[in-house]
Amino acid sequence: MATMTLTQDNFDEVVTSNDIVLVDFWASWCGPCRSFAPTFEQSSDKHPDVVHAKVDTEAEQGLAAAANIRSIPTIMAFREGVLVYAQPGALPPASLEDLVTQVKGLDMEKVREQIASQQDGAK
Template sequence: MEVLQSSNFEKTIQTKEWVIVDFWAEWCRPCLMLAPIFEQTAQEMPDITFAKVNVDEEGELAMRFGISSIPALILFHKGQPVATHVGTISKERLKQWIQSHR
């Protein structure tokens, strides 16, 4: 699981074919509920880079992508956002959501 910040965000999304980014915060209960699902899915889908952005620490990145509710997931393909999901999601639905956009 990669932790993305302004300093490494662009390099990560540009150099990896598929990246899914979880925009989250420590105080967000739904974010904490999603965290183990996100981590388990990352282990089951090693061909995708799973990364996290803490919106409290990286507000500029959150604003750049219009994040107004968290948790928010953005799926990137070759540096371009292709899909966004806001809110919690089950592991099965997360995998289906990812596959439907590949």
């Protein structure tokens, strides 16, 4: 499955209407971003059940700012609309595969309980 392009207009819809979404925040001038692109594309072919999406931080500066992107590439993973991973840096193929496996294996009921308890603790 090919990667899709996310924009400010479709970001929320894509993230909330798909079970698992991996997002690569990148820019064309970024060497590590260009080096990571084939790895991300291969992952999209291997995992057609996972939406692989890219955000061009130059074209979507508002979206990058809203996502608090400070360094690129940054990879984010959403499961059932919940951000479960966000880290800058290109991942080698084995690490990206491990990330996909871990996100697929998450117990989202426990994740939501953890989020709720953190929010209660912050009050």
